[in-house]
Amino acid sequence: MAAIANKQPRKVVLAYSGGLDTSIILKWLQTTYGCEVVTFTADLGQGEELEPARQKALLLGIKPHNIFIEDLREEFVRDYVFPMFRANALYEGQYLLGTSIARPLIASRQIEIAEKVGADAVAHGATGKGNDQVRFELTYYALKPDITVIAPWREWDLVSRTKLLEFAEKHQIPIAKDKRGEAPFSVDANLLHSSSEGKVLEDPAREAPDYVYSRTVSPEQAPDKATVITLDFERGDPVALNGKKMSPASLLKALNDLGRDNGIGRLDLVENRFVGMKSRGIYETPGGTILHVAHRGIEQITLDRGAAHLKDELMPKYAELVYYGFWFSPEREMLQAAIDRSQTHVTGRVRLKLYKGNVTVVGRESAYSLYDQDLVTFEEGAVAYDHRDAEGFIKLNALRLRILGRRRRKLGLD
Numbered sequence: 233m234a235a236i237a238n239k240q241p242r243k244v245v246l247a248y249s250g251g252l253d254t255s256i257i258l259k260w261l262q263t264t265y266g267c268e269v270v271t272f273t274a275d276l277g278q279g280e281e282l283e284p285a286r287q288k289a290l291l292l293g294i295k296p297h298n299i300f301i302e303d304l305r306e307e308f309v310r311d312y313v314f315p316m317f318r319a320n321a322l323y324e325g326q327y328l329l330g331t332s333i334a335r336p337l338i339a340s341r342q343i344e345i346a347e348k349v350g351a352d353a354v355a356h357g358a359t360g361k362g363n364d365q366v367r368f369e370l371t372y373y374a375l376k377p378d379i380t381v382i383a384p385w386r387e388w389d390l391v392s393r394t395k396l397l398e399f400a401e402k403h404q405i406p407i408a409k410d411k412r413g414e415a416p417f418s419v420d421a422n423l424l425h426s427s428s429e430g431k432v433l434e435d436p437a438r439e440a441p442d443y444v445y446s447r448t449v450s451p452e453q454a455p456d457k458a459t460v461i462t463l464d465f466e467r468g469d470p471v472a473l474n475g476k477k478m479s480p481a482s483l484l485k486a487l488n489d490l491g492r493d494n495g496i497g498r499l500d501l502v503e504n505r506f507v508g509m510k511s512r513g514i515y516e517t518p519g520g521t522i523l524h525v526a527h528r529g530i531e532q533i534t535l536d537r538g539a540a541h542l543k544d545e546l547m548p549k550y551a552e553l554v555y556y557g558f559w560f561s562p563e564r565e566m567l568q569a570a571i572d573r574s575q576t577h578v579t580g581r582v583r584l585k586l587y588k589g590n591v592t593v594v595g596r597e598s599a600y601s602l603y604d605q606d607l608v609t610f611e612e613g614a615v616a617y618d619h620r621d622a623e624g625f626i627k628l629n630a631l632r633l634r635i636l637g638r639r640r641r642k643l644g645l646d
Contacts, residue, residue, distance in 0.1 A: 246270065262293070263403070271289045274341060276337070308422065319550045319571045336560060339369075363556070366557045370557040417444060433512055463523070464581050470483055530578055531543075550568075578600075
């Protein structure tokens, strides 16, 4: 048994989906530790009916006052997704971090519930091979340093599907027919994305089957006519779609619908997990892909070159911190402060064309635009820029190169 769980817990708050695995964990906690279990189910826009989770928890003996089901969609998008998108965060240059950004919210709410109900432990259903165990637990410890953490997948001996099903049958845990066989792949979903991995996806040389994709039509099947939309931004966050003001979650949902219909947001990625191994995932982030492109579009005309380039230098570190689970770390908060400061004038409208899996910026405008047509025009008569100034600028920048060149010639190093 893991050392961290040696302290016998009295009451445990479990991150509970209502699915077979977390239902087994619920019963395992009761039988292994003899403790009171509190379940917490978060609605992050995963698209599933959550009331069955309540009924399953009741069936497994959880008291009604110990069942928490909360709609966190607006908080998720407003306080986690949008701040991350201000940074244009991409892990390893491609992944929009849909699973990563959800974990700190779930874990922080678990800690809040633990304090509310007087629980002395929290538990999650992440495996010992993945990143999520790290993301959950770094958040737990950051917000409640002395909390006891129980990670059943690192403790129990239910190491095969057969043993899990035997445990479920022994304790009369309902098993859906489609859960009796080996799942073809595992899925995690929220309002930002869905991710699929494992089983039929484990060979990176094989193309993912069409049935893996649940959030997007294939680009080949998308309409032959482009969809043109506008997104309005205020201080780096989207606030209106096609001129209509919307709440954060509603706006992301609308972008998801547009992205789905146009085959946008698919990604087949072999990534480097924090725990050291490579894994292959199939991601669908339709609305997030549109938002990412649009945000960079409005930054093109509102951010100064120095600020824009510094943001691009900071972004990989920011993305890595989110991926690794350090959302509540001082370094992520420091980076966030710098990023948010850069967004002061990132306000305006972007026009985008959606077509067969592609998102293209076709127009951008802002009252804070730094784009000056008088400076860039090739027409005669522009007075804001004197072409002759470029000569001295070039010679100053070439000075060290000329000195190096003279040394090479003098010493015959060419």
